[in-house]
Amino acid sequence: MPDTPQDPRQIKASPTKEFFIHMLxxxxxxxxxxxxxxxxxxxxxxxxxPTGSFDGLWVRLEIKPSQFRIADNCGGIPVxxxxxxxxxxxxxxxxxxxxxxxxxxxxxxxxxxxxxGEEFRVFSNTVNSRFSIEIKLQEWIxxxxxxxxxxxxxxxxxxxxxxxxxxxxxxxxIEIESLHPSVAESFGxxxxxxxxxxxxxxxxxMSMDRGLCITLNGIPLRHDPLRLLNSTLxxxxxxxxxxxxxxxxxxxxxxxxxxSERSKEEGGWYVFCNGRMVLRADQTNLTVWAEGxxxxxxxxxxxxxxxxxxxxxxxxxxxxxTTTKTGVDADSLVYRAVRQQMIEITRPVLEFLRxxxxxxxxxxxxxxxxxxxxxxxxxxxxxxxxxxPARSVFVAPQPPPPPPGPRMETIAYKKPVEQIDRxxxxxxxxxxxxxxxxxxDYYLKYEGGADGK
Amino acid sequence: xxxxxxxVNYSLRPAKAAERKMLCELARRLGPFSRVETYRYIGFGSIxxxxxxxxxxxxxxxxxxxxxxxxxxxxxxxxxKPFRCVELKLGQSNTVLPHLSxxxxxxxxxxxxxxLDKSVLADLxxxxxxxxxxxxxxxxxxxxxxxKPNASPEEQDDHRLKIFSEAVGVEKVPLGTARxxxxxxxxxKVCRRVINNEIARELTIRNGPLLDERxxxxxxxxxxxxxxxxxxxxxxxxxYEERERSLLNACGFQQLTFVRGGDxxxxxxxxxxxxxxxxxxxxxxxxxxxxxxxxxxxxxxxxQAYAAIYRYYPSFIEILAG
Numbered sequence: 221m222p223d224t225p226q227d228p229r230q231i232k233a234s235p236t237k238e239f240f241i242h243m244l245x246x247x248x249x250x251x252x253x254x255x256x257x258x259x260x261x262x263x264x265x266x267x268x269x270p271t272g273s274f275d276g277l278w279v280r281l282e283i284k285p286s287q288f289r290i291a292d293n294c295g296g297i298p299v300x301x302x303x304x305x306x307x308x309x310x311x312x313x314x315x316x317x318x319x320x321x322x323x324x325x326x327x328x329x330x331x332x333x334x335x336x337g338e339e340f341r342v343f344s345n346t347v348n349s350r351f352s353i354e355i356k357l358q359e360w361i362x363x364x365x366x367x368x369x370x371x372x373x374x375x376x377x378x379x380x381x382x383x384x385x386x387x388x389x390x391x392x393x394i395e396i397e398s399l400h401p402s403v404a405e406s407f408g409x410x411x412x413x414x415x416x417x418x419x420x421x422x423x424x425x426m427s428m429d430r431g432l433c434i435t436l437n438g439i440p441l442r443h444d445p446l447r448l449l450n451s452t453l454x455x456x457x458x459x460x461x462x463x464x465x466x467x468x469x470x471x472x473x474x475x476x477x478x479x480s481e482r483s484k485e486e487g488g489w490y491v492f493c494n495g496r497m498v499l500r501a502d503q504t505n506l507t508v509w510a511e512g513x514x515x516x517x518x519x520x521x522x523x524x525x526x527x528x529x530x531x532x533x534x535x536x537x538x539x540x541x542t543t544t545k546t547g548v549d550a551d552s553l554v555y556r557a558v559r560q561q562m563i564e565i566t567r568p569v570l571e572f573l574r575x576x577x578x579x580x581x582x583x584x585x586x587x588x589x590x591x592x593x594x595x596x597x598x599x600x601x602x603x604x605x606x607x608x609p610a611r612s613v614f615v616a617p618q619p620p621p622p623p624p625g626p627r628m629e630t631i632a633y634k635k636p637v638e639q640i641d642r643x644x645x646x647x648x649x650x651x652x653x654x655x656x657x658x659x660x661d662y663y664l665k666y667e668g669g670a671d672g673k
Numbered sequence: 674x675x676x677x678x679x680x681v682n683y684s685l686r687p688a689k690a691a692e693r694k695m696l697c698e699l700a701r702r703l704g705p706f707s708r709v710e711t712y713r714y715i716g717f718g719s720i721x722x723x724x725x726x727x728x729x730x731x732x733x734x735x736x737x738x739x740x741x742x743x744x745x746x747x748x749x750x751x752x753x754k755p756f757r758c759v760e761l762k763l764g765q766s767n768t769v770l771p772h773l774s775x776x777x778x779x780x781x782x783x784x785x786x787x788x789l790d791k792s793v794l795a796d797l798x799x800x801x802x803x804x805x806x807x808x809x810x811x812x813x814x815x816x817x818x819x820x821k822p823n824a825s826p827e828e829q830d831d832h833r834l835k836i837f838s839e840a841v842g843v844e845k846v847p848l849g850t851a852r853x854x855x856x857x858x859x860x861x862k863v864c865r866r867v868i869n870n871e872i873a874r875e876l877t878i879r880n881g882p883l884l885d886e887r888x889x890x891x892x893x894x895x896x897x898x899x900x901x902x903x904x905x906x907x908x909x910x911x912x913y914e915e916r917e918r919s920l921l922n923a924c925g926f927q928q929l930t931f932v933r934g935g936d937x938x939x940x941x942x943x944x945x946x947x948x949x950x951x952x953x954x955x956x957x958x959x960x961x962x963x964x965x966x967x968x969x970x971x972x973x974x975x976x977q978a979y980a981a982i983y984r985y986y987p988s989f990i991e992i993l994a995g
Contacts, residue, residue, distance in 0.1 A: 463882040471882070512842065513767065513795035553881030560802040560878050567771040612774045627745055 237361050237370060240309060245335040248544045250406060251419045253335040254281070256328035256545070257290050257394060258420060258434065259496065262427050264294030264392065275431035282437060283416070285408040288336055288399065293391040296346035299381055302353075307374050329394075333357075338398035345389050350380045357398075417441050423545075426495035446490065448478035448526060450608065451600035455615040457565040458608045463554050469535035473558050476528040476605055477565040477614055479573075479597065484520050489527035489562065491548050493539040499548055506550055508563045515563055515570065521577045524597070525569055528605060529562060531555075565614065572616040579619060593619060631656065687943030688899035690987035692907060693724055695931050695941075696811060697731050698985070699894065699909070700780055705923035706807030706913075707778050710734055715773070716782045717741070717766070720753045724782060729756050734780070738762055740769045766796050775803040782811040789814045789864045790840040794871045801875035806889060806917050811909035812868060816861040816898075830855070841867055861898055861906040862936065868908050869893065886916040894926045896933040899941035906938075930981070941982060944975035951979075951986070958983050 245253075261279045269277070282289040297306055309330060333340045338357040344350070354377045363371040399407065406412045417436045421428065421443035428434060434441045448456040456478025463471045480486070489507035491499035503509055503518035507527065510517045531539050531554070540552035548555055575593060582588045596617050633656075640655055647658045703709045710733035716724050718739030728734050735758040741750050744763045751761060762769045766783065781800060785793055793814060800810060821832040830852035837855055838846050847866050854863050872891050880888040895909030913921045926932045931939045946954070950968060954976065957966045963980040979986060 465882050465884045465887075513791040514798060556878045557881050557883070560798075560875065564771050564799060564802055567768075571768050571771075612776075613772050621747065622745070 234370075237372070241334045241357075241361075244331045248331060248335060249546070250335065250403065251412075251416045252544055252546055253332040254283075254288075254290075254416060255420055255423050257332050258424060259328055259545070261290070261292040261294045261392070262424065262432065262495075264292065264296065265427070265432060268295040273431045274427060277431070278433040278435070280435045280438075281420075283407050283413060284437075285399070285404040286397070288396040288403075288407070289393065291391065291393040293388070296349075296385075296390050296392055297342075297344040297351075298346050299349045299351055299379065302344065302351060302376075307353075309372075333396060336399055336403050337396045338400075339396065341395045341397075342392070343394075344392040345385045347385055347387075347390060348382060350378070350383060350385060351376050352378045413437065422500055423497050424495075425497060426492065445604060446480075446526065446528060447602035447604055448476060448480055448528075448608070449597065449600035450478075450603040451596070453596040453615075453617050454479060454600045455611060456605075456608055457568070457612065457614040458605075458610050459561055459565055459612060460610055461558065461561065463557070467533075467535050467538045469533050469538065471531060471533045471538050471554050473532075473554075474528075474530040475558070475562060475565055476526075476608065477562075477569050478526060479524045479569065479600070480526040480602065482523045484523045487523045487525045488518060489529065489566075491529045491531070493531045493541045493545070494533070494536055495530075496541075496545060498541045498545050506548065508559065508566045511563055515566055522570055522573050524573060525566070527562060527566055527569075529558065531558070565612075568614045568616075572614065575619050590620070593617060631660070686901035687987050688901045688941045689905075690723075691941050691943055691982050691985040692897055692899060693727055694985040694987070695897075695929075695982075696782065696895070696909070697727050699926065699929060699932070700728070700732055700809060702924045702926060702929070703778075703780070703807070703809060705920040706917070709780075711778070712736070713738065713777055713779045714782075715740065715779055717784050718750070718754075718759065718761075720749060722753060722755045722759065724784070725759050726755045728780070729758065736777075738773070740764070740766050742766070765792075767792055770796055770799045773803075775805060778805055778807040780809045780811075782813070784811070784813045785815070787815055788840060789816070789867060791842055794841060794845065794867070797868065797871045798875045801872055801891075801912075802879055804889075804912050806912055806914040807920070808912045809909065810891075810912065811895060811907060813905055813907040814864060814868075815903050816864050816906040817903040818855060818857050818860050833860075837863070845870065857904065861904065861938070864906055865896065865908055865936065872910075886914065888915050889913070890915065890918075892921060893934050894932050896935070896938045897931070897941055898938040942978040943982065943986060944971075944978050946971065946975070946979060954979055955983060 248256075258279055258281075265274050265277050277292070277294055279290065279292045279294070282291075307330065333355070334357070340353075340355045340357075342351075342353045344352075353374055355374055360374070365371045413436065417439070420434060420436065421441045424432070424434065425443045425445065428441070428443055429445055450456065456476050459473075459475040461473040461475070463473070486501050488501040488503040488509075489499065490497060490501065491507070499507070505511065507529075508515045533539055538554065540549045540555035540558075541547070542549055550556075572593070576597065579588065579591050579593045583591045583594070593616075640652060643655045643659065644650060647655060649655060649658060700709055700712070703712065712732075712734055713736040714725070714728050714734045715738045716728075718725050718741065722739065725737055725739060729737065735756075737756070737759045738761075739750070739754075739759055740762050741747075742763075742765050743750075747761070747763055750763075754761065762772075781804075783793070783796055783800075787793075793812070797812065804810070819833050819836045821829055824832060833855040834850075834852050837860075845867050847863065847870070850863055853859065869891075876889055876891060883889075889912055891910050891912055893908060893910040895907055897905075897907040899905055899907075911921055911924070911926075927934075931941075933939045950971060954966060954968055958980060960966055960980075963977060966976055966980050968976050
């Protein structure tokens with residue numbers, strides 16, 4: 221950098237572009253950085269369709285070792301937004317936020333550029349404007365202002381304002397080339413593409429439920445919507461909370477706890493922020509597990525458990541997500557308070573699942589003939605959560621009371637086969653169980669005193 | 674752990690009986706929040722339901738829920754329910770409390786047989802995360818120190834610290850808790866601190882994102898120590914939202930002689946007195962200062978202990994008839 225005379229008391233603290241690029245891309249995995257770009261498309265979809273269906277809207281990803289391309293028809297980036305905010309590093313306070321947006325940190329698009337490659341092109345058409353931007357990373361890094369300061373600006377390559385754009389042309393295309401070698405390598409692997417498609421489907425399941433069509437290399441992505449078992453006997457808990465203190469816009473929270481298909485991997489808590497899944501099938505203390513006496517560690521007996529937490533706010537900065545959107549911010553005051561409620565609505569579900577397990581064992585051992593809890597689960601059907609009424613506690617049947625009579629316990633012990641066979645002969649019985657019972661009765665009869673039965 | 678309900682009829686424990694009457698008098702003052710008969714009472718009724726009898730008869734509370742852990746004896750508990758309005762919930766308090774809906778003001782008396790442990794703290798956490806403003810929580814635990822047989826004083830101290838840490842969890846033992854703090858007479862102070870810490874911790878989490886006026890506070894009003902057999906500690910207090918602080922003040926709990934908001938306990942001691950002695954002492958009461966009350970032949974300390982609780986001193990004839 222050229223030497224310029226300056227105030228001798230001034231200490232330079234401004235960042236360098238290289239530092240920014242290095243720091244930005246460090247903490248985000250490649251698939252997540254791609255999902256960030258889809259976030260921008262979905263914010264566009266929310267801008268043009270604040271409520272209701274996304275039918276007819278699409279996001280198309282083309283991912284090849286030579287080029288990354290994402291195109292959408294979600295309204296395009298307004299010129300004013302591009303000029304002042306969309307390409308800034310960080311989101312200035314005065315930026316107009318999209319209601320319920322998911323791209324609040326102002327780092328997503330640039331981070332993905334830097335993560336993927338060295339040449340970027342952006343084409344965006346709104347209802348009344350068109351622009352394009354082309355950036356070559358090395359040229360941008362080397363650019364200084366006439367005063368010798370780093371020049372951080374990008375420039376429109378083409379710009380048309382106050383034009384009429386047909387609806388079919390409204391949208392954004394982003395192309396990234398000169399991909400980093402490791403990125404190009406990943407993009408050539410089927411396994412990477414396949415995992416990426418799953419990650420996208422999971423992260424944006426709610427937008428896809430609203431009708432958004434996402435394709436990857438021409439193939440439409442699918443996902444199974446999250447459903448909970450519901451019947452007259454089994455009903456999920458659904459708690460609605462609202463916090464108005466953290467900011468001018470309230471944070472609304474919907475919690476659900478109930479049952480679904482038995483799956484060791486899928487069991488756990490799912491957390492969404494403005495529809496974006498940020499935590500999937502969590503089985504750690506970050507949500508509720510291993511919380512002292514209140515919630516035990518996750519265990520395969522809980523494979524039917526599902527907890528769903530939806531945080532929504534018109535001001536996305538109030539939501540408890542991390543900047544990479546790959547998890548929740550455990551220190552968020554809202555999250556800590558909500559987690560307290562998540563813990564409490566989880567407990568009755570786990571208590572029920574323990575009883576189901578208990579019933580299963582007794583049923584298998586022949587100790588009980590009926591298994592009403594298992595039948596109740598089998599009789600419940602999976603239902604979407606949108607129709608579930610508020611209910612503070614999970615509803616499930618109680619096991620029948622133990623049969624009347626004294627409380628029973630089991631004794632188990634090992635003896636050499638030869639001795640057991642001898643006892644069978646003497647007692648005229650054929651099973652080990654009978655040997656145990658008869659010998660026990662025999663002992664009590666002669667040594668148990670008056671009470672020996 | 675022995676089920677103390679089977680060992681002794683609570684209504685014959687004089688200090689316990691006095692405590693119950695004092696709590697009843699405390700609850701009578703909840704009016705500024707809501708008429709007390711609209712409260713829900715949650716307790717551990719055992720087979721005697723002494724608290725349920727008193728609170729229904731004296732306070733008119735009719736939404737009553739008894740948590741009973743001894744699931745095998747359901748029929749006996751059902752039979753002994755003193756009034757039709759008592760609902761029985763079988764199971765450990767740990768499993769029953771999360772099932773309750775907490776939409777109304779409650780009077781809870783978690784009257785544990787045993788000592789302070791993780792399970793008690795978990796119940797407190799549940800209550801603090803759910804309870805609504807205007808609710809009164811009472812917690813009783815056994816604070817008799819553990820005794821290891823044939824141990825030297827040093828071994829005894831080590832043993833107690835180990836047992837206590839295991840019971841409540843190492844992270845809940847207040848920093849600076851010395852071995853001497855777990856001896857008789859001292860353990861109650863540590864237990865009170867752990868109970869208050871747990872309540873404060875959960876309320877802090879709950880309050881984090883709430884507007885100041887909606888933040889929920891806990892104000893201790895009860896701090897009893899008594900021993901009918903084992904040394905017992907009872908901590909009680911009001912949950913109130915900041916915007917209802919004036920209602921708390923209107924309750925006037927501080928006017929009750931046994932209310933204690935700090936670390937100094939009100940010790941309940943029910944001296945052994947004959948009916949004739951009681952009638953004679955009553956004829957001199959109330960009197961300030963109580964030191965002027967005299968009864969020759971009875972130790973001065975017994976007279977003073979009686980004078981402190983004379984309005985709540987149990988009359989067994991009355992209770993057996995009740």
